[in-house]
Amino acid sequence: MTAYNFAYLDEATKRMLRRAILKAVAIPGYQVPFSSREMPMPYGWGTGGVQLTAACLVPEDTLKVIDQGADDTTNAVSIRKFFARVAQVATTEATGAASIIQTRHRIPEAPLQEGQILVFQVPIPEPLRFLEPRETETRTMHALEDYGLMQVRLYEDIARHGEIARAYAYPVRVEGRYIMDPSPIPKFDNPKLDNCPALQLFGAGRECRIYALPPYTRVESLDFEDYPFTPSKAAGQCCALCGAMDSYLDEVITDDAGGRMFVCSDTDYCATRVAVQAEDAA
């Protein structure tokens, strides 16, 4: 494929993106507007993440793409194929072997390392959006660090439900300054954002926003002293395939009589454990 530039985007566009990334890294948690391009996949399919990945990729990179934690979900397959085609980079399913990981809705279970880049696909980058629909207002609120509305919202949850009723896209505070939407990852994954050795980049294509967490950034999930944040997952369950107790689990319906099982959402983590167990048994 020679009709397109390396990694699809032209170099001027990549430069624009890299400038936005640098600004985002310089102001952790701040949403940097960028002139998002129309991509050959629809908005909502990860165009923000794809643009970030395209801007970061070099020919020596090894790319991993996951959706819902899995390498083999249709959209992950599609994006991985796209870059294999337009950038001819090596791809992998192993978290440890990847230099760039593009993800939707999960952070891998295996700890990330220095030098790795984790690219998140973001649908709605603005954590205050569902409290205030206007961009002009929310930008001012961030500028003034005016986050009272969010605190009240979380307090109302506690008053009504006895806890903060947010299961995913649980808002975080970055280095004690900006409130940030971590993308729709389950709140189980929130602690992995904090003090992470890898660079974490967030791209929202349709909304034209990029933001970032440089390595080892302090990221706190919003809570109250008497109602501390708790990451949660399926209570008291372990993975039916690898037996993991510490991973995030998907619930799978197995019959029409209420039968169900739980399996790791991170397919690489699960498959690696199963392979090690098979080796030990042999």
Add this chain to the structure above:
Amino acid sequence: MYVAVKGGERAIDNAHAWLEDARRGDRAVPDLEIAQIREQLALAVDRVMAEGSLYDPDLAALALKQARGDVIEAVFLIRAYRTTLPRFGSSLPVDTGAMQITRRISATYKDAPGGQVLGPTFDYTHRLLDFDLENGQPVPPAPEADAQAGPVPHILSHLGREGLIQAEPAGSEDVPDLTRAPLEFPAQRALRLQALTRGDEGFLLSLAYSTQRGYGRNHAFVGELRIGHVRVAAYLPELGFEIEFAEIQITECESVNQFQGSKTEPAQFTRGYGLVFGQSERKAISMALVDRALRARELGEDMADAPAQDEEFVLSHCDNIQSSGFLEHIKLPHYVDFQAELELIRKLRCAAAQGLEAAQ
């Protein structure tokens, strides 16, 4: 036993093969030619060019064929192609006064210099199915007359001479480009018009209709609607002169709206403006009405809080590639966030049940 969602890659390949097969349909029926679509489905082609913001009838026809007639999908194909094209620069403003008119009507004056030209319009057709079309009967050529010589001045310029319609400020030299800079609010009018002309026809139609029904009411007359061909030129600094490089068909609408005056402005007519690629008068009129509605704040009108008057609401939601993408993405897997919700609901229900027991 649980079967993981394996085989995504093969499923995708098979789905694409099936799609291609379904697109072609019954092989006993001849394959559609691009020229047939371009010539005989010209208004669909025009819509794809307008919302795809790329003037190329052949590519738009190809996109329609590939998209199986799904206009928004065709627009998407064109947009994704357009975004890869280099940007040389901007054309000079087109002179719509020098348009080669194929249709030109005014609802405000019975006659005006240049006359009223109905052109190829559905307006006064009776909507009876023409069963002759089933058999592909030959169509005799339409009667012809000599084209009018000379430019056809804009009808609203007559109002302008009397000072009865608000003069439009001259545009700035810097043309904003929605596709090269992120949209920020408040947006200047040029940028708003750019967003509207690419915007979804159905969305703009409904918004314009809502202003007619009282949500931001501002009665509009179609001062002038004109369709025809204009020349497009650019100034090339290397050569030091202008060069014409295209002739395109466009639809232009200027609405005349009453304005009773405000603290700063005397009573006068004001204008809404619509300009769209191809023959797209429904879109051009809608655009003019929405453009005028969006000027409510600038003109200091009271009660400027209807949806069509809300710049952020209109501009954030008028693009059908953005909206259909985000709408349809909810069919992608959401196992993980749904699982998180499931656990939360179970936990809340459990807590509520325990609370109920404790109360009893």
